[in-house]
Amino acid sequence: MGKFIKRLFSGTIGVTIFSIVIAFIMGGAILLLAGYNPVQVYMVMIEGVFGKPKNMAWSVIKATPLIITGLSVAFAFRTGLFNIGAEGQFIVGSTVAALFGYYLHLPPLIHIPLVFVGGAFAGGCWGSIAGYLKARFGIHEVISTIMLNWIALYGHNYVVGMPGFARRTNISCDIQDSACITLFKNWKFSEVGRTWFGAHPILRDIFKTPLNSGFLVAVLLVILVWYILNRTTLGYRLRAVGFNKDAAEFGGINVKKSIVLSMFIAGMLGGAAGALQVMGVARNISTLAAMEGYGFDGIAIALIGNNSAFGCLFAGLLFGALKFGGARIQSPPVRAPMEIINIMIGTIVFFIAIPRLIRMIIRWREKRKGDGDA
Amino acid sequence: MIRKTGVLLLAVMLLAPFAGPAFAKDMKAAMVTDVGGINDQSFNQSAWAGMERVRDELGIEVVYMESNQEADYAPNLETLYDQENDLIWGIGFMMGDKVREAAEINPEQKYACIDMFYQDPPKNLVGVNFKEQECAFLVGYIAGKMSKVNKVGFVGGMDFDVIHRFHYGFMAGVKTANPECEVLVQYAGAFDDVTKGKSIANQMYQKGADIVFHAAGFTGTGVIEAAKENNRYAIGVDMDQNFLAPDNVITSAVKRVDNGIFNVTRDLKEGKFAGGGNVVYGLAEGGVDIAPTSDKHVPKAILDEVALLKKDVISGKVKVPANKTEYEEVFK
Known part of the structure; x- marks a missing residue:
């Protein structure tokens, strides 16, 4: 036994x-x-997630940012760092994406990648602050990232309220359509779109959700992270530092640089999650009364996913389904x-x-x- | 207390299916709370109280869904749409745009949203608003009459139009009662920061104010705490907040979100849904009022004057300013 x-x-x-x-x-x-009755509850949840194509779409939408914040935490963990700051990196990424998305006027082909990279880069810088503090002064990244989370939150709230950017109190202006990755965003609200969808109820149902290309990006990031960690010298170096700092240093790896770099990459992932959420789902940012939990859920996802890239993908999907299916239990018949x-x-x-x-x-x-x- | 009510509520919800056939299943209404949740001691709780009245008095089946984060608004609205409710409520203006989007993409479903004034909304959507300035005007009058040092305070939650209506209505009330009375004003910048509310109110009391009115949601509980510790008076908001400090809260500017919910849902049942526009509830419609416990601390003579004033506001003889420009036209 x-x-x-x-x-x-x-x-x-x-x-x-x-x-x-x-x-x-x-x-x-x-x-x-x-x-x-647990059987009833689980039935409602399963029905809630798989019952209709649009519910599956919702679960995937919910899972998208979680997969990426999970990746962020997992990446840091594989290199020996505990990134509690995915939350703050997410917030910074979404703030910068909203600013770029609103103030820049560019054709979609340039605008979309620019907003995405801008958000990811901002998140990366935010993460590397914690990395630098650890490398230079030995300040533990758990402490510094938690503090940075709050700075990010209040900075975000300040940006939301900036004159010229606030559309109403507590809500910023929407990003330009050219920065939006929601599928058929305008068309589905147009006269033609509504008539067409009227004739195709199943498609109408699916595209009523803010279905967006963010999930594809998430899958690409999963593959990218797997590749970097397992198939490149960079990944080998970063992991070596995670396994044993002293041995790595003895082996000629610049440990300090590696710590900053790996926090930068983890931060980029967190920022990318925030940027995709703004570009695909929220389209604007609003004042946060508290942390929304995308980054903290990322910790759980990394844990469930065994800190592997593909593990995060499946754990994220499971989490997204639990969140969307779970919310449905509030309504009858379970209440x-x-x-x-x-x-x-x-x-x-x-x-x-x-x-x-x-x-x-x-x-x-x-x-x-x-x-x-x- | 809240826990107990929660348990009771739970029990009722559990038993409800067994008591089932008593209600005719012909109508259903539902609401989505904002991130404050259903037990927030103010806005959402008041809204749910309205829904419970809808259930008990109109026999309409009601349900709520709570939102953990802003990203939950849209899927919650969609889930309720799937369950074929006759009317779906969004509680609070943070949800306003999501409700409108849902209304535009589901033209056959009826929606309503609290505290949201829509610019020409679709036919299946109604914005429900309140004349907060009118109840603030009455409590302002009480404050002006009761201040012994000619100095009162106002603590606002966030700087936007709903709170401005409280702010300038209150100022107008104070000045009507007592033109000499000074009003200290400060905004906390948050609805959920009790410490900040407390420190602002403490400062005001130290500067000599003897009555402070707050329109700051949960932040305001800090104001009431400060009143308790300094042994001064405070005025509550949204609900009758006397229970928070029975010796210090002299009155409250009550906003009857529950009445708003009830009225609009009843109108729907009677086939008079005000879709494609906005409704505004003031003193006349019972949408706002002063707290019923006011007679504990406020002398009868003043309450009689308030009653007269109330009549004048309802008849339109007294115009209550709702913003800075309107206020300055009258009082400068």
């Missing part, structure tokens, strides 16, 4: 599937405790309050992550012991 469990836990995919099953059982137990839904989602994530977390801690302790012996 012990051997069986050990073998099961040694395979990554096996562990993941096993823990997902356990997680949903535990989530069901929570629902049962709260007085809801569960949002708190119960969040507890359920939290339980599911917790039980998916826990075997991985334990293994990570064991590995970390073994490494420590190894360091001590040396």
